[in-house]
Amino acid sequence: PRSTLSSSSAASDVYKRQVQDGVQNVPLIINTPGWVLGMGLDLLTEITKCVQPTFFIQFKQKNQPLPIQDPNAFFSLANYVPKVLITLPSAVTKPRKINAKYKRESLFLSYFKVTNERLGAQITYKVPWNVLRIRFLNDQVPPSQVLYALNGVMVGLSIDEKQYVTDKIVDPAISSLYPQFLLTSPICECVGM
Secondary structure (H helix, E strand, O other), X not given: OHHHHHHHHHHHHHHHHXXXXXXXXXXXXXXXXXXXXXXXHHHHHHHHHHHOOOEEEEEEOOOOOOOOOOHHHHHHHHOOOOOEEEEEEOOOOOOOOOOHHHHHHHHHHHHOOOOOOOHHHOOOOOOOHHHOEEOOXXXXXXXXXXXXXXXXXXXXXXXXXXXXXXXXXXXXHHHOOOOEEOOOOOOOEEEEO
């Protein structure tokens, strides 16, 4: 919300300076998120106070109430009334159905900031097997099943500098070859997935 408000304010300031310098017929269009409840209403009110638009346009979906149902009440909150209030039909009347698989893939790709290139082309983390500490969050997994359990799951990569006490039964020469299995979940910074 702060960045939206500061961006709107900055755009308005630049616009007002240009108008003072004699630039004419240049519109300032501020497209707000379209959310008019709670914090969205507060944000829209503050933008309206700051920008003081000449035209206020709202889009209405078919068979839906207006986003701002009582414009007079809204503009009294903003302490400003625009010269023209326009209501237009929304171009999108039927929401596009997005299935769960597409949502998961989109979230996954956006996390890795993949846009037009393949995920396989991304630089991957390479961590030696013997420095890993493994903790399964949802289940207890026997050490003999760890490789099966790690196959095909999302893995978080964290930095954990805490020194753990190792089991004295295990030979240190052997234990230095394998990862440690943690019994509790550490609180540490996640640096990747």
